[in-house]
Amino acid sequence: MKYDIVIVGAGPAGMTAAIYGRRANKTVLLLEAASYGGQIINAHKIENYPVEPHISGFEFATKLYEQAKELGAEFKFEKVVGIEDKGDHKLVNTPSASYEAGAVIIATGSDKRKLGVDREDELVGRGVSYCATCDGAFFRKKVVAVAGGTRTALEDALYLADIAEKVYLIHRLDKFSGAEADYDRLKARDNVEFLLNTQITKLNADKKLESIEVKSKDGTVQTVEVSALFVAVGRVPENQNFSAVIDLDDKGYAVAGENCLTRTAGIFVAGDNRVKEVRQLVTAAADGAVAATAAVKYLNS
Numbered sequence: 001m002k003y004d005i006v007i008v009g010a011g012p013a014g015m016t017a018a019i020y021g022r023r024a025n026k027t028v029l030l031l032e033a034a035s036y037g038g039q040i041i042n043a044h045k046i047e048n049y050p051v052e053p054h055i056s057g058f059e060f061a062t063k064l065y066e067q068a069k070e071l072g073a074e075f076k077f078e079k080v081v082g083i084e085d086k087g088d089h090k091l092v093n094t095p096s097a098s099y100e101a102g103a104v105i106i107a108t109g110s111d112k113r114k115l116g117v118d119r120e121d122e123l124v125g126r127g128v129s130y131c132a133t134c135d136g137a138f139f140r141k142k143v144v145a146v147a148g149g150t151r152t153a154l155e156d157a158l159y160l161a162d163i164a165e166k167v168y169l170i171h172r173l174d175k176f177s178g179a180e181a182d183y184d185r186l187k188a189r190d191n192v193e194f195l196l197n198t199q200i201t202k203l204n205a206d207k208k209l210e211s212i213e214v215k216s217k218d219g220t221v222q223t224v225e226v227s228a229l230f231v232a233v234g235r236v237p238e239n240q241n242f243s244a245v246i247d248l249d250d251k252g253y254a255v256a257g258e259n260c261l262t263r264t265a266g267i268f269v270a271g272d273n274r275v276k277e278v279r280q281l282v283t284a285a286a287d288g289a290v291a292a293t294a295a296v297k298y299l300n301s
């Protein structure tokens with residue numbers, strides 16, 4: 001089946017692009033590997049999106065999904081494994097189908113980065129988690145740890161401090177990249193302990209996580225008993241399937257111009273997967289608008 005615009009990824013960037021594409025009366029297909037909404041779906045509150053000062057991630061994603069659907073965007077839940085440039089049209093391939101598109105917008109965002117310690121994968125669901133708002137409630141009145149220094153790490157620690165008996169916030173550096181205000185809130189909590197300049201070197205578990213081994217910069221090694229470890233050590237762009245048609249920088253982010261155009265005519269990128277300074281909802285939505293407008297111009301030219 002042929003569409004004017006195929007959008008890869010139904011996060012905030014992709015769904016905003018769909019709204020702009022449909023309002024320009026183009027046929028639009030969104031291909032999504034997981035569920036609509038992207039990273040924000042599990043965020044328990046958003047306070048910085050203009051006009052919506054108090055909204056959950058789920059509500060935000062659902063409103064955006066409904067808006068795109070109402071305008072006539074089509075959604076299919078399939079992972080895109082490659083894109084072929086055929087000049088005047090593109091083929092967007094999933095494991096079971098090939099969709100023809102006049103223009104493509106790649107809005108695949110980013111995925112969680114792993115800590116990289118032994119047994120991490122094996123212990124997911126048995127103490128290791130990447131989502132405090134999804135799994136935090138399972139550790140009510142228990143001792144837990146959060147690994148990382150990002151905004152998400154600080155938000156996770158704050159969220160867990162209301163649930164758990166104690167939260168260790170473990171960061172390999174001595175400074176956080178998250179919001180200063182969240183750091184101040186954490187310092188005011190008496191059930192939060194900071195382990196800075198400290199790396200997690202081992203996960204100890206029988207059936208489930210029992211403790212973690214940490215090593216500080218001065219070489220001291222200690223074992224910390226925890227029931228859960230929430231990993232929040234950053235994210236990696238999801239562009240690996242598209243390097244045949246777009247350029248990536250040394251960290252894997254897609255290179256594009258101000259109009260979100262990649263090196264291939266008719267292929268655009270939008271959102272957190274591209275090289276840019278600020279990766280937020282508002283900039284993802286802005287990219288979606290810019291990329292779709294450029295795609296419409298390309299299709300009409």
Ligand SMILES: Cc1cc2nc3c(=O)[nH]c(=O)nc-3n(C[C@H](O)[C@H](O)[C@H](O)COP(=O)(O)OP(=O)(O)OC[C@H]3O[C@@H](n4cnc5c(N)ncnc54)[C@H](O)[C@@H]3O)c2cc1C
Nearest residue numbers: 009011012013033038039080108109110271272280281284
């Ligand atoms: C816990 C958390 C809290 C946050 N809180 C805020 C906040 O309060 N305010 C704020 O402004 N920002 C916040 N952010 C950041 C914000 O969520 C992102 O900037 C935004 O979601 C980026 O949107 P995106 O559409 O570019 O990418 P994403 O949200 O990452 O969406 C990309 C989508 O593409 C899909 N996808 C990936 N690869 C493929 C493929 N091969 N085929 C098909 N689909 C694919 C993914 O499944 C995903 O649904 C938060 C992020 C997190 C993790």
